[in-house]
Amino acid sequence: MNLRVLENGSVTTPAGFTASGIKAGLKKSGQPDMALLFCSQPAVVAAAFTSNVFAAAPVQWDRQILASGKTVRAVIINSGNANACTGKQGLEDARRMAAKTAELLKVQPEEVLVSSTGRIGVPMPMPVIQNGIQMAVRALSSEGGKDAAKAIMTTDTRAKHLAVSCEIGGKTIHLGGMTKGSGMIAPQMLPCPPQATMLAYLTTDAVIEQAALHACLADCLDQSFNRIIVDGDTSTNDTFIALASNLAGNPVIIKGTEDCRKFCLAFRQVAGALAREMVLDGEGVTHFVELQVHGTESDADARRVAEAIARSPLCKTAWFGGDPNWGRILAAAGYSGVQFNPDEVDLDYEDIPIVRGGRDAGTPESEQVQTLKGREIHINLKLGPGQGAFTIWTCDLSYEYVKINADYHT
């Protein structure tokens, strides 16, 4: 598949999309805090949201819209306040955000999705928000993708956006994306129709039916956002929204066809790249870890082991310290709840054998230490002869993570 990465690409690269990012005044820091994404056409939409019981008000609003199966025109997004655990007033505030945006864009409130990220349990400062919506609408621009990516940041250290193009049905189609993390990251999102504060948005100008867009989104989750763990806390606000403007002129992409397979591949690449970027820019992260677990009876077993390791404070602090302490990885696998034969366990760091048959493989410690020096670390854990496998993207636990989250509020 001929996928081209477009320099400086963003959610406004695909035809039909404009965006903006502005300073409404929600953050004490004075950084940009509201973003708007607008589609000139009724956009086909698919989305996935948090599985947290405390789904935030904007997530509840969005789910209603997704359940209607209708097209949408815009997404209004704020950082600095999660609008979660805010009761009926929170729901009313989310609705008012959509209504105000709709009014100014001359569309219907039910065509406007809402996303929020920030502190939980604080009422939304609606006058500030309403004023911000006006500013965001005025600032809409076909060059606004990068500004939007900047405005959705919380503890992120850099804006995360990209775009790619590929050929489908003889036409060039584009996909753009943006995302933010960078704490409370262990998304377990469910595709909707059926909350991290991770927010991710993917735009495309491809002509595509809703069922196909939904299938692509649902298919990619376990290979992108649902395979990342920064700290292991799953947010009340996790949101991943995909919008299609249908302007590329390609024959409509139908679920199950070869064109759909190609589109899904491109979609998965964009979602995967955004998810990796989110971990690389996770709170206090100094090492990105790709952990492949395999040889279990089922993929679910491999996932359970991978998640236990990715959540283990002892494994994460060892990665921070550059300590090859493989016993912590085996111990985490051993308490994951998955049964396996400890004498059949092999472990590699960067293709260097560390454990064979559940015991030290004999690689000198000086060589083991070298494998953990890179910003990206690849760990391969084989638990037996089974066919189950799962890959997780995770990171270390540093002083900086503690600092960010002990001082978040004050």
Place this chain on the structure above:
Amino acid sequence: MNLRVLENGSVTTPAGFTASGIKAGLKKSGQPDMALLFCSQPAVVAAAFTSNVFAAAPVQWDRQILASGKTVRAVIINSGNANACTGKQGLEDARRMAAKTAELLKVQPEEVLVSSTGRIGVPMPMPVIQNGIQMAVRALSSEGGKDAAKAIMTTDTRAKHLAVSCEIGGKTIHLGGMTKGSGMIAPQMLPCPPQATMLAYLTTDAVIEQAALHACLADCLDQSFNRIIVDGDTSTNDTFIALASNLAGNPVIIKGTEDCRKFCLAFRQVAGALAREMVLDGEGVTHFVELQVHGTESDADARRVAEAIARSPLCKTAWFGGDPNWGRILAAAGYSGVQFNPDEVDLDYEDIPIVRGGRDAGTPESEQVQTLKGREIHINLKLGPGQGAFTIWTCDLSYEYVKINADYHT
């Protein structure tokens, strides 16, 4: 029940027990690293060990002995090396530790339990161990309980030991205990006959049948060691051993009797006190948190919620920072996998209402902050009208925890 706490009590307070703690040379720091606990009589024994798949070699040895149902005479313990993930050589080394101890004590190898704690995956330096056993046997003393408590420490900052007495059947009986943490602490031990590196030992001079001692130990786990979480990592070596010398002269304690109920109460107090002490001295701990979860459909549901919160890096760093950020607690409950009505959730810090009906209870933030100043924090989370309940003892996550575990090896 008339329970008396004995000043400077330890495992050698009950009649029949001697102990020692010596420097064998296993630790670079030069601190004491081997302990021996000896009973002048064949001791009735009950024990619980880790549920980790990678049960350490000494745990495997001890399980065999427990399975025999016979009495024991001694426990030989080393810190500085876990003898875990060490294969057949590890098992042979554990057996040799028991054999050497037995030889010097003139008992049978099958009467000697073995415990190890320290780094995983490193072969045991048997010459150092053998020499240490000789020193430990020579140093046995009826005053040795405190030395033993000191020698089993790893990252602990203080020795943890105590003793109590009570009246049963007209006689004064004694219970003594010692324990060590203080990282890789989330014990999920199973009573044996069916591994933290938490190690805990309880001695008593009560006359008691094995079935009664076993029942007391099994009953107390969920109210002591299995309700504590320091970092959420469950070790390969967790061990809790109870030994009875039968020297107190009381009528034998039979399972199911009033005497047994009284003894269990005393047993639970000692185990509970040791478990609390372990959390208070957990790695980098600045706040001890007692978290009561109730109002769920079942105790298991309450436990699942309590464990999610106790493992949450965001909750733990907020406690470290003294940040009342209750949204993190609700979010952790919300992703625990337990279903409940978010609008029925109440949260108190130190009996001060923080959340009512899933929303901010209106207590001024300055008052909320005051509730988090103490070294011990009491948090009460009610999730609904159900009868399920579980109390967990946990702690904060500090810079010091990261430092200890990033630098553990180097």
